[in-house]
Amino acid sequence: MLDAPLLVTTLVIAALASFVACSMIVATQRWHGGMSLDRDLAGKQKFHKVPVPRIGGAGLVLGLACALFLAPSDMAPSVAALLAAAMPVFAIGLAEDMTKRVSVRLRFVLTLASGLLAWWLLGAVLPRLDLPWLDGLFGWLPLALLVTVVAVAGVTHAVNIIDGFNGLAGGTVLTILSGAAFLAWRCGDALVLELALLGIGAAIGFLLLDFPRGLLFMGDGGAYFLGFWCAECAVLLVCRNPQVSSWQVLALHAYPVTEVLYSIFRKKVLRRMSVTMPDRLHLHMLVYRRCIRHHLRHRVARPWVGNAAVTALVAPWTAAWTLAVVVLGTSGQAAVLLLVLHALAYVAVYVRLLRGGWRLHPAAVARRLARAVRARALRPSRVAR
Secondary structure, three states: OOOHHHHHHHHHHHHHHHHHHHHHHHHOHHHHHHHHEEOOOOOOOOOOOOOEEOOHHHHHHHHHHHHHHHOOOOOHHHHHHHHHHHHHHHHHHHHHHHHOOOOHHHHHHHHHHHHHHHHHHHOOOOOOOOOHHHHHHHHOHHHHHHHHHHHHHHHHHHHHHOOOOOOHHHHHHHHHHHHHHHHHHHHOOHHHHHHHHHHHHHHHHHHHHHOOOOOOOOHHHHHHHHHHHHHHHHHHHHHHOOOOOHHHHHHHOHHHHHHHHHHHHHHHHHOOOOOOOOOOOOHHHHHHHHHHHHHHOOOOOOHHHHHHHHHHHHHHHHHHHHHHHHHHOOOHHHHHHHHHHHHHHHHHHHHHHHOOOOOOOHHHHHHHHHHHHHHHHHOOOOOOO
16 A cells, blocks of 8 residues: 655655765765865766766765665565665775776676676566567576566666766656656555655755756766666566556666667767777767757856756656656557657757757857858749759
8 A cells, every 4th residue: 555645755855865965975075085076077978177076876875775764664674675786786886986997897797786686685577578479488587587687787877878967867867767656656566666756865865966066976876876776666667567568667768778779889880899988979968069068158157057958958858758658658569669769769869969960049040041042042043944
C-alpha cells in the first residue's frame, strides 16, 4: 500500500539532506580543494572558467542515506541494499574524481560488480526483453544476468557522458526518475516509487548548487551513482511488474542511451578512434558551440550563463519526451516507435548542428535574407531565356 505522506516526506528529507551535504562540500573546499577541485580548465570537455569541486557525488550519497534513516519505512532494508550495491561504482567514480588516474576499464568492471550486487541483494535481473524470439532464453539465469549487468553498466556510463554542463545530467536524471516514479505509482509498486523519489530528492538538493551557477559538480562518482540508481529502478520496475513494457522503460532513458550509442558509432566507425578518447562532439557540446556561444559571448559578463543555457534548452525536450513516453508508450510497439522517432530526431538535430547550427541572431538573419534577395534579383528571367 502506498503511503503518500511518508513518500512525500522521504522526498523532502532527501532533498534537504542532499542540499546540506553539498553545501558543506562547497563551504569547505579550501580544505579539500587540493584533491577535489577540477582545475583542468583547458580539457577537451571542459567549459567552466574557474576551478570547481567535483565531488558532488558524496553529497548525493550522504543525502540519500540520511533520508533513508530519518524517514524509515517498510522498504528501508531494500533501499539500504540498493545503496550498498551502488557503493563499488560510486567509490571508483569518486576515486577518479580525486586522482584522475583510474582507467576506464576498471570503472566499467566495478559498474558490472555493482549490477551483480544488486542482483544478489535484491534479485534485480531482467526477466524478459519483450522479444518473443529471445524471451524464452531468459529462463537461463546466466544469460538474463549478463544482459542485465551490461544494460545497467551502459545506462550508468551514459549518464556520465551527458554530464557536461551545469544541471544537464542532474536534470536529465530528474526527468527519468520522475517517469519511473509515475509508472511505479500506476502499478502500485511502493519499493520502486520510494527508490525513485529518493533519487529525485537527492538530485534536487544537488541541483540547487549545480544549476545555474555551477558551484559544485557531481563528478564521475555522482554521475555513476545517479546513473546506476536510474538503471536499477528500471530493472526492478520491469522484473516486479509484468504489465510494464521493457521498451517503455528503455524509452525513458532514450536521451543518454542514444548519446552513448551514437558516440560509439561516431568514434569507432566514422572517425576510427578509440571509444574512450574524449572529444568535443557530443550533442550538448554542439548545442553550446553552435547556438549558445554564438548568441551570448558578447552579451553576458558571467561565463556560467552560457553554460547553464545549454540545460535550459535541453531540459524542456527531455521533460516533454518523458511525458510522451509515460502517456503514449504503454505498449511495446508504441515504445519502439517512440525510440525510433527519438533516434531519427537526435541524428537530424546532431547533423544540423554539426553543419553550422541554428544561428538566429537578427543581424545574421537579415544578411541571409539580403543575400537571398540579391541572388533572386540577379537570376535571369524566364522571358530572357
